[in-house]
Amino acid sequence: MVDKDVSWDRRNQFHLLEVVAQWEGRVTTEHLQRAFDINSRTTSGGIFKDYGEVAPGNLVHSASVRGYVPSETFEPCFSHGRLDEYLSLMTRHGTLNPSFAGLKDVPAPTESVSIPHRAVLPEVLRKAVQATQTRSRLEVVYRSLSSPQGEERIIAPHTLVYSGQRWHVRAWCEKHRAFRDFVLTRMASGAELLGDALEDADPVLDANWQNQVLVRLGPNPGLTPEQQHLVALDYGMDDDQELKVPVRCALTHYLLQSLNVVWGSCQLSPIEQPLVVVNPEDLEPYVFNG
Incomplete structure (x- = not known):
């Protein structure tokens, strides 16, 4: 059980340690120094020490790679183990953390599309x-x-x-x-x-906020079997070629929008809309103009 008394700053630092270690195989004091503008190697070393106390055995020091690597029993405690966490760190420097762009340990350049932020007063x-x-x-x-x-x-x-x-x-x-x-x-x-x-x-x-509905998505049947298999791989579908996403009922419409799933009579070509809803009758009450 992770100590709930860990400060917000430490949680943020521990999150970086886990994400970089999991997806790059090594995390170093330089990651901390550059990402959090830490000037002291002693300070960054203390962060590793603190992490080892709350998540013992998760990261082990490796002299051969001059850093810390995930152990065989590594389990995320301050992250979720998802790839999007790593990609978020790699692209965050453009808006939140410019120092992250200077990390020497980043294996390849990354970029993300920035959607224009609508002006909120x-x-x-x-x-x-x-x-x-x-x-x-x-x-x-x-x-x-x-x-x-x-x-x-x-x-x-x-x-x-x-x-x-x-x-x-x-x-x-x-x-x-x-x-x-x-x-x-x-x-x-x-x-x-x-x-x-x-x-x-x-x-x-607010029943539609408190309750969830399971959104079941599958490859567009208008695609060839080979294309459907590729879509299933793209979205990490199960053996039934379904992507199952639990979502608050009130957010169902937005989830479909984000996945480019068009609802209603206006339909795109299978190539333009590779995903379709498998259980439309379950979602209809929660989709705008459904």
């Missing part, structure tokens, strides 16, 4: 964050396709959500008396907190 985000933290009502002028000029709404946000393309809040809407998604970029300036949220706004009552 800082004052709007601050009010939304405050409302979620204090469980407050929030009065906003909200613009939508049906009301592009905007109309006043009173909402009670409980969670900020990044859908992969934009930020929104999951909130109780007093006008519609239902939990809905409100895109932050569509909120005008001047949002105001109005006091405690109503009892109906309790997040526990």
